[in-house]
Amino acid sequence: MSETALSISNNGTAYRLDGRRDRPVIALVHGLGLTHETWRGHVNALGEHYRVLSYDLYGHGSSAVPPRRPSVSLFAEQLRDLMDELSIMEAAIAGFSLGGMINRRCAMDYPDRVKALVVLNSPHERTPEAQKRVEQQASDTSSGGPRATLDAAIERWFTEQFRKEFPDIITEIRGWILANDATIYAQCRQVLAQGVIELIRPEPPIGHPTLVMTCENDTGSTPLMAQGIASEIKRAKLQIVPHLQHMGLMEQPELFYEPTLTFLDTVFAEKP
DSSP, rough: OOOOOEOTTSSEEEEEEEEEETSSSEEEOTTTOOGGGHHHHHHHHTTTEEEEEEETTTTTTSSOOSSSOHHHHHHHHHHHHHHHTTOOOOOOEEEEEEHHHHHHHHHHHHHGGGEEEEESOOOOOHHHHHHHHHHHHHHHHHHGGGGGGGHHHHHHHSOOHHHHHHHHHHHHHHHHHHTTTTTHHHHHHHHHHHHHGGGSSOOOOOSOOOOEEEETSSSSSSSHHHHHHHTTTTTTTEEEESSTTHHHHHHSSSSHHHHHHHHOOOOOHHHO
């Protein structure tokens, strides 16, 4: 099953629709500085069972620049508008990293549009020291552009073995990051750093069925953070993937799409 060509929505969002037209929709939301290609190892497997919507966030990939200063709410609004245009009344939303913040914001702002959440390697409440460190990294990006923190990020994201065995993939992902406009990227980095604060212990609590996953050695979206997210969502399931780091979903996609499919099959089998 090959991916369809990119289309552009009325709000300038570049998107693809793949998979089965007769099945419910799962929307895939990528992370900071990346593109919808983050999910290329997932789309075919998910598309055998579901209709799959993947797209580029504002200011990323082939999408338009943000219409106003980026925020978690703006990115949630972008997805809501895209769903409106495509006549998608409800979707399960899987989000990676920043995308896992965006899908939680969607569940808070547009609860009737969300069937379920899959929150992958996403940050949550940090210690004061960790929060200060992340804000400093965002500040470094503001002064030095995407390149300023990229080398350190690649080491955090991928295992050493993967970096050695697949240098072409690492080069490609570096290209995605460096293609970002420096000002917009820095603003989005601030969203990643500070946006988690508005997602902590939401009132009312998120009530959607949720699968929360992260990797054992993810230092920015830690197992403890994943536990925190799951503890605040009544119907959440938690799974920790051993050994991998932040971009485990690209290193070994099957370790993510297989539990996602199992989870979604259960959710969509439930009677209303």
